[in-house]
Amino acid sequence: MTDQTSTDQAAQTPATQTSARRERLALITGASSGIGQAFAQRLGAEGYNLIVVGRRRERLEELVATLPNVSVRPVVADLATNAGVQAVADICAAEELSLLVNNAGVAHYMPFTALPADKASELLRVKVVAPTLLMQAAVPGMVARGAGTIINVAGMVAFDGPAPAQGRAVYTATLAHLVALSQQLHQELEPQGVQVQVLCPGVVATEFHERQGIDLSAMPRMSAEDVVTASLRGLTLGEVVCAPGVERTDLLEAVFRADLAAFHAQSPQLAGRYRMS
Template sequence: MNKLALITGASSGIGRAYADRFAADGYDLIVVGRRGDRLEQIVAARPEVNVRPVVADLSTDAGVDAVAQLCATEPLTVLVNNAGVAHYMPLADLSAEKARELAHIKVVAPTMLTRAAVVGMQKRGKGTIINVSGMIAFSGPVPTSLMPRRAIYAGGLAFAVTMSQTLNAELEGTGVRVQVVCPGVVATEFHERQGMDLSQIPRMSAEDVVTASLRGMELGEVVVAPGVEDAGLLATVFAAELAAFSGQSPELASRYQKS
């Protein structure tokens, strides 16, 4: 039986780059996206492997449930949660429809697909889950003067980071590994579909993001930041988080006590 990878958001950008890389490595593919014509292009381009296109809208419960059923019943070697939508705007300007779409695609879908896939992976004693996040996950402390606010988008990416770290620890010893990939600005259609012209900004290629992801897996990295040269920066962030977590007490901190 060939190795099998299911990739969401596979019709372009990072998802397409994962599809091409896994196909080149001999994986059969289940490619998920909203645009069936783009998925059929992957089928035509990769005749050496079995590519199954699945048109699904992960902003809906029906779309999530349909793909989750595949994750639960297919013998997946790899699950790549890559589907994305930006909706870059302050929360007060974000419509209820767009907020729901963003939360579904970046939080609900990865949660439900991972939940569905992980049971079978544990039973088989092997598997890899890759969640595509972004460096905006670490942007919470940035002042408004330096970055426009995008609270729900940033929160969704931060969710992917913490979920991936915690789940990887939870699955220790099972043969199932979890990784989260946090690229910066990538040269894809992603921003163009939001009406943003970033053509003059230096951007990483989707192929380089995938290269970093797979090399990071070899290095044992749970959090992969393709554009961060000094890996010690991430280690410092996570050490500070653990220090804060360990520094709590049942006693009220003195700064909150009335003098």
């Protein structure tokens, strides 16, 4: 753990230092690389103290070394396991988090019939179970304090369910879960001072696809730093769904209006196309 050593901090009392830390504490999962690492770097530069979660201790220690001016607590945990989720959930419940970034991810692109059960389970635990349970642990404290922010990192793949694609049905579904959950939580928690955002980048220049054995080096990709810039700016704009690479926000709004139109168009009567002639 590293501690801030500025002259301003030296002039503060221990009580005010503790208060400042609590007001600016962020927990980031999947912080050892890619978007999570970019969030840690940006938030650290903005004065947040950090709890950084990842599976690779050496990567977390490297990250800590790059952030000498804030307190950084590395936590080694595998969010694909019950023990890992519980350990991080306990931290979320105990600490006065001002920001939770659910970023940890795994892909396992392969046809549904070829996807081993253990890999399907890992996908669901990392992208569905873990974010849900970490939010459940963190939100009561945020509500009690009347302030807090949650960023759930999903992706534009969440919107391509009808697209002709092979090998990512479960992955797409996990991201769609994060979109729907974040939208509902925004409605529920905003009146209590908690802001929820779901971050949906397109293809990003990180190790993510390389770890799946997919070479996207020839494809134009957004930087992780730009994704973080969009997310933080999106918070100030009040965006619930942040799509860093989508210029026309009306396209997203049209999707959500269509969803609501279909929902409200339902009837207790059987639709005509299902009635026997």
